Each structure stands twice: as C-alpha cells, then as structure tokens.
Amino acid sequence: xxxxxxxxxxxxxxxxxxxxxxxxxxxxxxxxxxxxxxxxxxxxxxxxxxxxxxxxxxxxxxxxxxxxxxxxxxxxxxxxxxxxxxxxxxxxxxxxxxxxxxxxxxxxxxxxxxxxxxxxxxxxxxxxxxxxxxxxxxxxxxxxxxxxxxxxxxxxxxxxxxxxxxxxxxxxxxxxxxxxxxxxxxxxxxxxxxxxxxxxxxxxxxxxxxxxxxxxxxxxxxxxxxxxxxxxxxxxxxxxxxxxxxxxxxxxxxxxxxxxxxxxxxxxxxxxxxxxxxxxxxxxxxxxxxxxxxxxxxxxxxxxxxxxxxxxx
Amino acid sequence: xxxxxxxxxxxxxxxxxxxxxxxxxxxxxxxxxxxxxxxxxxxxxxxxxxxxxxxxxxxxxxxxxxxxxxxxxxxxxxxxxxxxxxxxxxxxxxxxxxxxxxxxxxxxxxxxxxxxxxxxxxxxxxxxxxxxxxxxxxxxxxxxxxxxxxxxxxxxxxxxxxxxxxxxxxxxxxxxx
Ligand code: SF4
Ligand code: SF4
Numbered sequence: 490x491x492x493x494x495x496x497x498x499x500x501x502x503x504x505x506x507x508x509x510x511x512x513x514x515x516x517x518x519x520x521x522x523x524x525x526x527x528x529x530x531x532x533x534x535x536x537x538x539x540x541x542x543x544x545x546x547x548x549x550x551x552x553x554x555x556x557x558x559x560x561x562x563x564x565x566x567x568x569x570x571x572x573x574x575x576x577x578x579x580x581x582x583x584x585x586x587x588x589x590x591x592x593x594x595x596x597x598x599x600x601x602x603x604x605x606x607x608x609x610x611x612x613x614x615x616x617x618x619x620x621x622x623x624x625x626x627x628x629x630x631x632x633x634x635x636x637x638x639x640x641x642x643x644x645x646x647x648x649x650x651x652x653x654x655x656x657x658x659x660x661x662x663x664x665x666x667x668x669x670x671x672x673x674x675x676x677x678x679x680x681x682x683x684x685x686x687x688x689x690x691x692x693x694x695x696x697x698x699x700x701x702x703x704x705x706x707x708x709x710x711x712x713x714x715x716x717x718x719x720x721x722x723x724x725x726x727x728x729x730x731x732x733x734x735x736x737x738x739x740x741x742x743x744x745x746x747x748x749x750x751x752x753x754x755x756x757x758x759x760x761x762x763x764x765x766x767x768x769x770x771x772x773x774x775x776x777x778x779x780x781x782x783x784x785x786x787x788x789x790x791x792x793x794x795x796x797x798x799x800x801x802x
Numbered sequence: 803x804x805x806x807x808x809x810x811x812x813x814x815x816x817x818x819x820x821x822x823x824x825x826x827x828x829x830x831x832x833x834x835x836x837x838x839x840x841x842x843x844x845x846x847x848x849x850x851x852x853x854x855x856x857x858x859x860x861x862x863x864x865x866x867x868x869x870x871x872x873x874x875x876x877x878x879x880x881x882x883x884x885x886x887x888x889x890x891x892x893x894x895x896x897x898x899x900x901x902x903x904x905x906x907x908x909x910x911x912x913x914x915x916x917x918x919x920x921x922x923x924x925x926x927x928x929x930x931x932x933x934x935x936x937x938x939x940x941x942x943x944x945x946x947x948x949x950x951x952x953x954x955x956x957x958x959x960x961x962x963x964x965x966x967x968x969x970x971x972x973x974x975x976x977x978x979x
Contacts, residue, residue: 496840499838508898511899570894574912587896589870662900662902663901801966
C-alpha cells in the first residue's frame with residue numbers, strides 16, 4: 490500500500506483534490522477553433538482548385554460560421570483568464586516555445602482574415618446588402634480581387650490553427666494523458682471532420698453533400714486509426730501513462746469516451762453515412778449533428794481527464 | 803550560481819512551521835500556501851515506512867512552466883530561481899497545468915503565485931524563511947555550485963532523491979533519505 494497525505498492545510502482551490510484549472514471554456518474553445526480551422530481549410534482548398542461556382546456552401550456560405558466561431562471561442566478563452574485586464578500582454582511578446590503564445594498570434598491573423606473573406610461574399614449572397622460607406626465598399630471590392638491570394642495564406646494558417654488546438658495540450662508533459670505527439674494530428678483530423686459534418690448539414694447541393702459525406706467518412710476512418718494508435722502508445726508507455734489510459738479503460742471516463750465519442754460520435758454516424766452513400770434515405774442532419782456532438786464531447790473528455798492525470802500524489 | 807535546497811526527511815517532524823513562516827514572510831493570502839507538508843506511508847504492516855516532506859516549487863532547471871508561459875511572466879532569474887511577474891501574468895493557467903508538482907496556484911487577485919525561494923531575502927544574503935525557522939534544522943539552502951554552501955555540504959555525505967525526476971524537469975530540491 491502506498492498513501493500520500495497532506496499534513497499541512499493544503500487546500501488550494503482548483504488544484505486539490507485534483508487539478509481543475511481549466512474549465513468548460515477551454516474545451517469549447519478547442520472545439521470551435523478546430524471547427525473554424527476545418528471550414529477555412531475546405532474553403533481555401535476549393536478556392537485554390539477554382540471550384541467557387543460548384544461548391545457554393547463550402548466556399549461562400551460555411552465560412553460565415555468561422556468568424557462567429559472564432560469570436561465566441563476567443564470570448565470563452567478570455568472568460569477563463571483569471572487576470573483578464575492584462576490579456577493584451579499576449580501581444581507584447583511572441584514566444585515560439587509556448588504553443589499558447591503562437592496560437593494567440595495565429596488567431597490574431599486568422600480572425601480578421603476570415604472576416605474579410607466573408608465580407609467579400611456578402612454582396613454576392615445578399616444582393617440588397619449595402620455597405621453604406623464607399624470606403625468600406627471599395628476596400629472589400631479590392632480584397633475580392635485577391636481571394637486566391639487569401640486562400641493561399643489561409644490554407645497553411647488553417648492547418649496550423651487546427652493542429653495547434655492539439656499541440657496546446659500535448660505540450661504539457663506534466664499531464665500524461667496529454668503528453669503524446671499524436672494529439673495535434675488527432676485534433677486536426679477531428680476538426681476537419683466536424684467541419685465536413687457541418688457542411689453536409691448546411692449544404693443544399695446534392696453533389697456537394699455527397700462529396701463531403703465521402704470526405705467525412707475518410708476523416709472518421711483516419712480519426713479512429715489515430716485513436717487506436719494513441720491507445721497503443723499509452724499501453725507501451727511508463728506507468729503514469731498506463732494510469733492515464735486507465736481512465737479511459739474502466740476508469741471514470743470510460744463510458745463518455747467509448748459510448749459518446751467513439752460509438753455515437755464516430756462509428757454510428759459513419760454507418761449512417763455509408764448507408765446513405767449506398768442509396769438509403771437518411772436525414773442528413775442526424776449523422777452531422779452526431780459528429781459535431783462527438784467532437785465537442787471528445788474535447789471535454791480530453792481536457793477534464795487530462796487534468797486528473799499527474800506524476801505525484 | 804545555482805540555488806538549491808536539501809530537506810532531511812529523517813529530521814522533519816511535520817510541524818508545518820515552514821508553511822506558516824512562508825505565509826507570513828510572503829504575505830500569502832489566507833487559505834493558500836506556497837509550501838506544504840506531505841506524509842507518505844509506504845508498505846504493509848508491520849513493514850511500514852513513513853516519510854515526512856516539506857514540499858514547494860522545485861525551481862526546475864528545465865522548467866516547463868517558463869517554457870509554456872505565453873507572456874514571459876514566468877521567468878528564470880540569476881541563480882536559477884523561477885519567478886512570476888504579477889503584472890505580466892494573464893492568468894491563463896498554462897503554467898499550473900505544466901507543473902508536475904502542482905506548485906502553483908491562482909492568487910485571489912488573478913495572477914499565478916508560488917514559492918520564490920524568498921529571493922528578496924536571498925539577495926541580501928539571508929536564508930529563505932522556511933530554512934531559518936525550521937526547529938529541527940532540516941532544511942539546507944544555498945548555492946549548489948559552491949562546494950562549501952550548506953546545501954552542498956548536506957548533500958555530500960548522504961543519500962538523497964528528488965521528486966518525480968521522470969517528469970524530466972530537473973528539480974533543484976533534494977530530499978535526504
Ligand atoms: S516545480 Fe513547477 S512551478 Fe516550480 S519550476 Fe518546476 S515546473 Fe515550474
Ligand atoms: S498563468 Fe501567468 S505565469 Fe502562468 S503561464 Fe499564464 S501568463 Fe504565464
């Protein structure tokens with residue numbers, strides 16, 4: 490038997506009995522950031538391919554969600570800071586060692602760029618729209634000429650944004666559940682998959698929906714593969730990682746992870762999408778919502794469970 | 803110069819004087835602490851070992867808290883002491899998440915706080931508050947690079963360990979066993 494006790498009154502809020510310094514805003518932000526990254530990736534990718542005409546939802550409509558998601562996500566992040574008045578300090582330094590620092594800078598660039606992207610399409614989608622001031626109108630028209638350039642900038646940025654949501658966690662080697670190098674790619678793929686699901690859900694174009702059903706299926710496949718890979722990594726790891734993995738295998742987070750993330754968030758919607766591709770009638774919203782919920786719950790599980798895992802005590 | 807601390811687990815009686823001294827010296831808000839006492843019980847009766855330890859920030863050589871800090875509020879000063887500048891800290895808690903020793907907490911005024919190795923005293927050549935106050939003299943503090951410092955002499959003839967060295971942070975607090 491091994492037991493450790495605190496003799497002195499160590500009752501630090503949010504740390505004892507176990508660490509809980511990051512609350513619900515963090516997983517919500519990670520989800521919205523991943524979703525926004527995925528949507529931007531698809532929008533810029535198909536713009537570069539010159540598919541604006543045939544892929545209206547992907548290139549023109551879905552990106553409207555991006556600035557909203559990013560602003561709500563940033564508000565959530567801001568809400569979780571305990572020293573809010575000093576938040577501007579993030580932008581007086583750039584520290585490449587700190588994922589949070591370069592993530593903040595990437596967001597600083599991507600958020601306004603995504604707003605410009607959306608603005609260049611507003612007049613096209615809502616013909617009665619009036620910008621009121623000619624200077625705004627002219628600026629936006631100027632930007633509209635350079636959509637391809639913006640797409641080339643946004644494509645790598647969206648990948649960085651998507652992968653950073655995972656690297657943010659994996660950089661913490663004090664939390665064995667997070668400390669594995671596959672988390673970045675896993676969060677990126679999951680973000681792309683939630684974005685694909687949202688596109689399927691909102692698209693009115695049959696061909697577009699069909700294509701994204703296929704894309705989402707592939708992404709779900711990759712995601713499952715990475716999850717297995719991550720589990721095998723834990724199993725081959727030191728005892729702290731085995732203890733971390735035990736949370737997902739018989740521990741407190743087993744049911745949420747396997748039932749809500751893997752079965753209801755990945756396998757079941759994948760089965761529905763296959764059924765649809767084989768010609769059965771499935772309401773598109775169902776698998777799409779399941780993938781989105783699964784993606785959100787996945788981030789909650791990772792953030793909450795990760796904070797329980799540790800080296801001492 | 804590299805400040806470090808050695809704590810004799812055989813002499814520590816777990817009185818928590820170091821905790822109180824720190825709270826007083828550093829005006830730690832009521833209900834919080836920068837150091838604390840752990841009692842480890844290992845084994846099965848009748849072969850039971852009890853170890854008492856005074857724990858705090860390890861002023862890690864390879865400090866993850868400094869690395870992950872997005873604003874540079876967490877930094878290392880001369881002598882390897884890890885400090886937080888309250889006016890630069892945004893309270894993102896990244897450093898709390900990154901510390902394997904759970905040595906940091908959020909101060910009620912919003913910034914993150916932790917043991918400073920009493921650098922304001924050390925600068926003047928004094929010992930840390932916890933070292934000065936310990937009734938059993940079980941805490942040794944000083945320059946690890948100086949072979950004649952209290953801490954180097956304490957480590958010289960005794961077996962010692964650090965906590966969770968496998969976390970890879972290079973802790974600078976050693977426990978004499
Ligand atoms: S013990 Fe924790 S807070 Fe102190 S230097 Fe090491 S990682 Fe940072
Ligand atoms: S909470 Fe403060 S000291 Fe800690 S990482 Fe964030 S900004 Fe740096």
